[in-house]
Amino acid sequence: MxxxxxxxxxxxxxxxxxxxxxxxxxxxxxxxxxxxxxxxxxxxxxxxxxxxxxxxxxxxxxxxxxxxxxxxxxxxxxxxxxxxxxxxxxxxxxxxxxxxxxxxxxxxxxxxxxxxxxxxxxxxxxxxxxxxxxxxxxxxxxxxxxxxxxxxxxxxxxxxxxxxxxxxxxxxxxxxxxxxxxxxxxxxxxxxxxxxxxxxxxxxxxxxxxxxxxxxxxxxxxxxxxxxxxLDRPNCELEGVLPPSLSGFLAAGEAPVYMTFGSWMPKDLKGQTAALRLLTDAAREANCRAIIQCSDWSACGFSSDDRILYVAAAPHHQIFPHCMAIVHHGGAGTTQSATLAGKPSIVVANLSEQEHWGRELKRIGVAGKTVKRRNATAAGIAAQIRHVREKPEMSERARRIGEAMRQExxxxxxxxxxxxxxxxxxxxxxxxxxxxxxxxxxxxxx
The missing domain is CATH 3.40.50.2000 (Glycogen Phosphorylase B;)
Incomplete structure (x- = not known):
C-alpha cells in the first residue's frame, strides 16, 4: 500500500x-x-x-x-x-x-x-x-x-x-x-x-x-x-550519545537517579536554571547520586561533581537501565522507556495527560504519588525518591514489568x-x- x-x-x-x-x-x-x-x-x-x-x-x-x-x-x-x-x-x-x-x-x-x-x-x-x-x-x-x-x-x-x-x-x-x-x-x-x-x-x-x-x-x-x-525505535541522532564521563560516574558509586523533564524542560536560560536548581536540590536533599539532563546546564552555571552528573542529552534506552529510578515529566515516551528499562518512576507532571501517566504507574505499582509541576518543591521530589528507595518491592515490580515489555x-x-x-x-x-x-x-x- x-x-x-x-x-x-x-x-x-x-x-x-x-x-x-x-x-x-x-x-x-x-x-x-x-x-x-x-x-x-x-x-x-x-x-x-x-x-x-x-x-x-x-x-x-x-x-x-x-x-x-x-x-x-x-x-x-x-x-x-x-x-x-x-x-x-x-x-x-x-x-x-x-x-x-x-x-x-x-x-x-x-x-x-x-x-x-x-x-x-x-x-x-x-x-x-x-x-x-x-x-x-x-x-x-x-x-x-x-x-x-x-x-x-x-x-x-x-x-x-x-x-x-x-x-x-x-x-x-x-x-x-x-x-x-x-x-x-x-x-x-x-x-x-x-x-x-x-x-x-x-x-x-x-x-x-x-x-x-x-x-x-x-x-x-x-x-x-x-x-x-x-512504538519504540533505535536511538535518533538528536537524542544524543552516551557522554564519555558516564562510565566513570556510574563506576564511582551507587546507581544514580536519572532526572529529565524531556520536551517540557524550559527553553530559555532563566527557566532552565530554575528547573536545574529544583532537580539539583531534590537530589541533594534525597542524598542520592543523580544524572540531570538539560541542554544548557553549563550556560546556567552548573558543574558536575562526584554526586551529580549533568548531561545535555542521552539515549534513554541505553542509560535508563543503569539507574535506580527515573524522575520525569510523565510524557508517553519517557514513561514507557523508563518502564521498559525496568525502573520505578517519580512523575513531575505539567499536564492532565502526564498526571494520567503518573496515576497509571502508581496503579501498576512502579511509582508513588505524582508531583504536580506547578507546585513542585525539592522537598516533595526528594520525598518521592526516598519512597522508591525504601520500597524494594517497587523496584522488583518494575523489573518484572520491564522484562515482560521487552518480549513485546x-x-x-x-x-x-x-x-x-x-x-x-x-x-x-x-x-x-x-x-x-x-x-x-x-x-x-x-
Missing amino acids: KIGMLTWGSHGDIRPFLALADGLQSAGHEVHLVITSLEAETYDKVRSAAGAKITVLTPLTFNAEQAEAVGQAAYRIRDPLKQMAEILRLAFAPAEDAMFEAARRLCAESDLLVGHYFMHPLQVAAEHAGLPYVSVLLSHGGVPSDYVNPLGLSMVGKHGNRMLWWLTRTLLNRTVRHYPDRLRKQLGMAPMRDIVSDVWVSRYLALVAVSPQICPRQPDWLDSIQVCGF NGVAEAVRQIELRSRGVESTAQAGKKASENWPGEEYQR
Whole structure:
C-alpha cells in the first residue's frame, strides 16, 4: 500500500511515528511521513533507516521565549480542558491550515492514512476522500469505557464511569470541535458529531501505542480498538550519545537517579536554571547520586561533581537501565522507556495527560504519588525518591514489568493490525455493524 502519515507535537509525539514508518516501509509498503515540528531544523536531518519518505513542516516555529510561554500557560491552568484549549490555540491552530494542506496532498497519493490521534486535519481530509483512516493513540486515557473513567476516580462504578465520560465528551466537544468543523465546512461536509469517536478513536482502526503491561484492553472496547504496544525505535541522532564521563560516574558509586523533564524542560536560560536548581536540590536533599539532563546546564552555571552528573542529552534506552529510578515529566515516551528499562518512576507532571501517566504507574505499582509541576518543591521530589528507595518491592515490580515489555514488539504488532484491517478481515457489513454499536455514554448524548 501507499501509506500517508501525519503527526504534530514534541519529540514524544514524533518518535513513535518514525518507528511505525520504518516498520511499515520494511514490511513492503510505500510510506510518506509528514512531521509538523514547532522547532525549526530539529528534524531536518532525521532519516528513515528503512527508506520511508519524510517531510518536515515548520509553519510555526518558536524561539526559546515563545516555547517557554506555551509551557507557562500550560502549567498555570488547572482545568484540563482549558489547558488543552490554550495549548491548541498557541501551538496547533497557527499550523492547522498548513497541516490540512499537507493532509490533502497525502490523500491524493495514498491508499491509507495514519495519524496522531489529535490530527483532525488528516481525519477530515481522509473522510472527504473516502480513504481509510487509522488513528494512533499515544495514551489510553482518551478511550471511553464503562470500566474506567477520564478522571482516574475509583469506586464510582460502571454507571458513574459512563456519566463521567458523557460529561467529559460534552465539554471536550464544546472546547475543540470548532477546529475540525472549520475544515469540514471548507469541504462542504456536515459538522462533526463527536471528536472522540470520529477523530481520536477511529472506527476503522485505532492503535493504542501503549504496552499491555500498562494498558489492559477493556471488555467493552470495539474490535477496531487494538493495543499494539510501545512504538519504540533505535536511538535518533538528536537524542544524543552516551557522554564519555558516564562510565566513570556510574563506576564511582551507587546507581544514580536519572532526572529529565524531556520536551517540557524550559527553553530559555532563566527557566532552565530554575528547573536545574529544583532537580539539583531534590537530589541533594534525597542524598542520592543523580544524572540531570538539560541542554544548557553549563550556560546556567552548573558543574558536575562526584554526586551529580549533568548531561545535555542521552539515549534513554541505553542509560535508563543503569539507574535506580527515573524522575520525569510523565510524557508517553519517557514513561514507557523508563518502564521498559525496568525502573520505578517519580512523575513531575505539567499536564492532565502526564498526571494520567503518573496515576497509571502508581496503579501498576512502579511509582508513588505524582508531583504536580506547578507546585513542585525539592522537598516533595526528594520525598518521592526516598519512597522508591525504601520500597524494594517497587523496584522488583518494575523489573518484572520491564522484562515482560521487552518480549513485546509494538511496531510489528501495529504493522500486523494495519495489514489485517486493510485486507478486509471483517466484511463491510460486519464493520458497519460494529461502527453502529454504542460507545460508552452515547445513549446519554442521544
